[in-house]
Amino acid sequence: MARRKDHTREELKEMSVVSARKIIAAQGLSNLNMRRIAGDIGYTVGTLYNVFEDMDDLMMHINAATLDSLYAALEKDVPQNDKNATRALKRIAKTYIRFAEENFNLWNVLTNYEQMTEEDRPDWYMEKTARLFRMVEQYLTPLCKSSAKAERSAKILWASVHGICVLGLNGRLDIAGAAPVQSLTDTLIENYMKGLK
């Protein structure tokens, strides 16, 4: 063994993240561990630590991949340049909720796994969340007096939809499934947009 060099460093990273996401999606975070990932990609734990700093580092890459697939889902489902902002925002919320339901375990990891190190989140990671907010913001800019106000409303609406989704899908609102959650976010967006004018 040793010095196999079957895969490049980047390939190993990619394989590890794919494997870890597969395990989380199928069996939840509690069934994820380093030995399991290593076995799954045909290496030993030591190799994982040659490629990732630690499990937190691996988890950040897992969440980055989830953010990418969320962004892709939104880009695919949400029509570009919808002149009706309220309709577009409802569509974003609907896609977000469906994504959360369909990728429940991965989405929960993204939501719950807090990297305590708030400030040393790398720029490439921050950008993945920033572009999600920009997607919401583009529909609010034409309706607001300043870009600062549009940014504020984008934060408020995104975080609110997120909160309803978190509590709703986790059974804290006495409702079950994605449909009633979406109904609540629709009402939120309608009332907020009415109040904005």
Place this chain on the structure above:
Amino acid sequence: MARRKDHTREELKEMSVVSARKIIAAQGLSNLNMRRIAGDIGYTVGTLYNVFEDMDDLMMHINAATLDSLYAALEKDVPQNDKNATRALKRIAKTYIRFAEENFNLWNVLTNYEQMTEEDRPDWYMEKTARLFRMVEQYLTPLCKSSAKAERSAKILWASVHGICVLGLNGRLDIAGAAPVQSLTDTLIENYMKGLK
């Protein structure tokens, strides 16, 4: 040793929860473990398992205590029978945000630690969250055509404020501290209530 009977079963439960909450508040969830709690209350791990089913059970009692102190904070700070619903709701949000900031570690455990067993949450635990929603609902009932509509708006507003608080205090909204978070929830509540009329 053995057969000390220094404390009743209920006293042991209480002591364990108090100790665990102290550890979480001071050093975070990652520094909490069964041996530490046991040592802190002057017993061994076996005793903890004589009183709690497992760590999940203990965690539920920890979160129950946090919900109680949150309710107490709200009861203390929010004026009863405020005729101005928007003002009262803003006050609830403000107190909630301050509680989350001041009890950050405990509040994060309450928020992030998901008991996967959704349906076997005991009734006495469910009631602790239900009464929080009722507190919000009381201000919405006079403004809504049906109690069902008031209930819906209570869920929407509570979950939205929660979402803004979660993302805001965890540094996901490019803002720092409780004040700007509260500013966002104020705008949310204002616009939502305007839209409601």
Place this chain on the structure above:
DNA sequence: ACCTGAACACCGTTCAAGT
């Protein structure tokens, strides 16, 4: 340089043994 595999420290949990 890359990879192994054994070791270390530390967990949650169990349970035979004591009083």
Place this chain on the structure above:
DNA sequence: ACCTGAACACCGTTCAAGT
């Protein structure tokens, strides 16, 4: 009946040893 403490299984992480 209550409590101990040692044991078990399992985890993240490290690192000397191999090629």
